[in-house]
Amino acid sequence: METERLVLRPMKAEDIDAMLDVFTSFTEPRFTRSQMLQWVHRNLDHQARHGYGLFAVILKGEGLLIGDCGLEWMEVDGVPVAELGYDLARSYWNQGYATEAATAVRDYTLRSLGLPDIVSLIQVGNLASRRVAEKLGMRLLDEIVRYSRPYWKYGIG
Numbered sequence: 001m002e003t004e005r006l007v008l009r010p011m012k013a014e015d016i017d018a019m020l021d022v023f024t025s026f027t028e029p030r031f032t033r034s035q036m037l038q039w040v041h042r043n044l045d046h047q048a049r050h051g052y053g054l055f056a057v058i059l060k061g062e063g064l065l066i067g068d069c070g071l072e073w074m075e076v077d078g079v080p081v082a083e084l085g086y087d088l089a090r091s092y093w094n095q096g097y098a099t100e101a102a103t104a105v106r107d108y109t110l111r112s113l114g115l116p117d118i119v120s121l122i123q124v125g126n127l128a129s130r131r132v133a134e135k136l137g138m139r140l141l142d143e144i145v146r147y148s149r150p151y152w153k154y155g156i157g
């Protein structure tokens, strides 16, 4: 997928170090390489099973991997849902990149995959992520607790 400033392509095993740089830029405590390895491989398995997952977000021109954005099937309140997620390296925040990437994924999901709806689970208090969901036209459906943490459940469709 291509947007004005970005390319979204399937993730590869070789992306692990670039993804570790992305996560290291905002996680506290620091994400370890073995956690990142698990994360990437879970995503690669998802891609192999469904044909899509969290895409690598590449800055056009520079060819630099700056984050991920895409879909993950999960069970929420006992129902399987396609969850739209996004993570960007801190130095690229607040320039509209997450919205640009997630808009392409939203359209791909609803139009090309023909899925009826999308959900985004956002940790309560993550205002930047909530704002991205709002800019995508998602609305607050519920507030839920997942693995003992409160989440806003946003959705569209």
Ligand SMILES: CC(C)(COP(=O)(O)OP(=O)(O)OC[C@H]1O[C@@H](n2cnc3c(N)ncnc32)[C@H](O)[C@@H]1OP(=O)(O)O)[C@@H](O)C(=O)NCCC(=O)NCCS
Pocket (backbone or CB within 6 Å): 026, 085, 086, 087, 088, 089, 092, 093, 094, 095, 096, 097, 098, 099, 100, 121, 122, 123, 126, 127, 128, 129, 131, 132
């Ligand atoms: C959430 C995240 C992906 C947003 O990426 P981004 O590229 O900065 O997003 P955009 O620039 O498209 O939009 C961010 C919006 O949030 C707003 N925003 C940023 N910080 C904010 C805050 N503390 N309070 C309220 N709004 C805030 C920005 O002003 C912007 O809205 P605007 O366009 O109306 O001005 C990025 O912050 C990130 O990677 N965070 C860490 C990982 C994460 O939380 N992922 C989401 C998990 S659900």
